[in-house]
Amino acid sequence: xxxxxxxxxxxxxxxxxxxxxxxxxxxxxxxxxxxxxxxxxxxxxxxxxxxxxxxxxxxxxxxxxxxxxxxxxxxxxxxxxxxxxxxxxxxxxxxxxxxxxxxxxxxxxxxxxxxxxxxxxxxxxxxxxxxxxxxxxxxxxxxxxxxxxxxxxxxxxxxxxxxxxxxxxxxxxxxxxxxxxxxxxxxxxxxxxxxxxxxxxxxxxxxxxxxxxxxxxxxxxxxxxxxxxxxxxxxxxxxxxxxxxxxxxxx
Numbered sequence: 001x002x003x004x005x006x007x008x009x010x011x012x013x014x015x016x017x018x019x020x021x022x023x024x025x026x027x028x029x030x031x032x033x034x035x036x037x038x039x040x041x042x043x044x045x046x047x048x049x050x051x052x053x054x055x056x057x058x059x060x061x062x063x064x065x066x067x068x069x070x071x072x073x074x075x076x077x078x079x080x081x082x083x084x085x086x087x088x089x090x091x092x093x094x095x096x097x098x099x100x101x102x103x104x105x106x107x108x109x110x111x112x113x114x115x116x117x118x119x120x121x122x123x124x125x126x127x128x129x130x131x132x133x134x135x136x137x138x139x140x141x142x143x144x145x146x147x148x149x150x151x152x153x154x155x156x157x158x159x160x161x162x163x164x165x166x167x168x169x170x171x172x173x174x175x176x177x178x179x180x181x182x183x184x185x186x187x188x189x190x191x192x193x194x195x196x197x198x199x200x201x202x203x204x205x206x207x208x209x210x211x212x213x214x215x216x217x218x219x220x221x222x223x224x225x226x227x228x229x230x231x232x233x234x235x236x237x238x239x240x241x242x243x244x245x246x247x248x249x250x251x
Contacts, residue, residue, distance in 0.1 A: 018158065043078040074143060139154075150244060
């Protein structure tokens with residue numbers, strides 16, 4: 001991981017394609033990542049077709065990189081394959097529940113991170129799209145995902161056509177706790193966020209959004225309570241439709 005300290009998300013790509021041989025090698029290598037019970041509870045849908053990328057872009061707020069990247073990968077939590085295997089082998093699967101989704105989602109996200117690390121070592125650029133779980137039903141319909149398959153991550157992939165600056169990161173003490181969780185006192189919070197809040201670009205975000213603090217940009221503009229609650233409700237409904245939560249269950 002020689003490039004990990006300089007890694008950055010890439011949103012602009014050259015038109016050069018990615019060879020199937022390279023992509024398949026990276027996907028195969030990534031499958032060596034950790035997995036629960038050695039079940040590999042994930043599937044990856046590779047999208048290259050321009051029309052399909054255009055349809056997927058709707059679920060990602062039409063971000064340009066979805067249609068411009070030569071390859072889009074949708075990584076899914078998948079208990080369908082394991083369930084079908086069990087049924088075919090006279091076993092009685094019980095994976096239509098929320099715990100099974102969490103296990104499969106963990107497998108899928110571990111695979112995603114390993115793949116990204118490997119791809120970047122090859123000189124490829126990628127961007128992780130957190131929007132995957134915002135409107136998952138659109139993705140499910142576009143990719144024809146059956147029950148017990150749920151999209152949890154999307155990666156746009158290509159050869160970089162930009163070299164953006166590194167984004168800031170919190171200091172180690174902000175997220176590493178020794179033995180037990182340390183209280184977030186006002187003094188510690190001030191220390192952890194001082195550098196982030198003083199960055200020129202973050203101060204610009206505060207100004208253009210007419211807010212007093214950077215935190216308000218996140219709570220009032222980017223990730224609002226209303227949006228979070230609405231998308232949470234949609235996510236739960238989708239998990240019910242995909243068979244991971246009983247329709248009678250209330251969370």
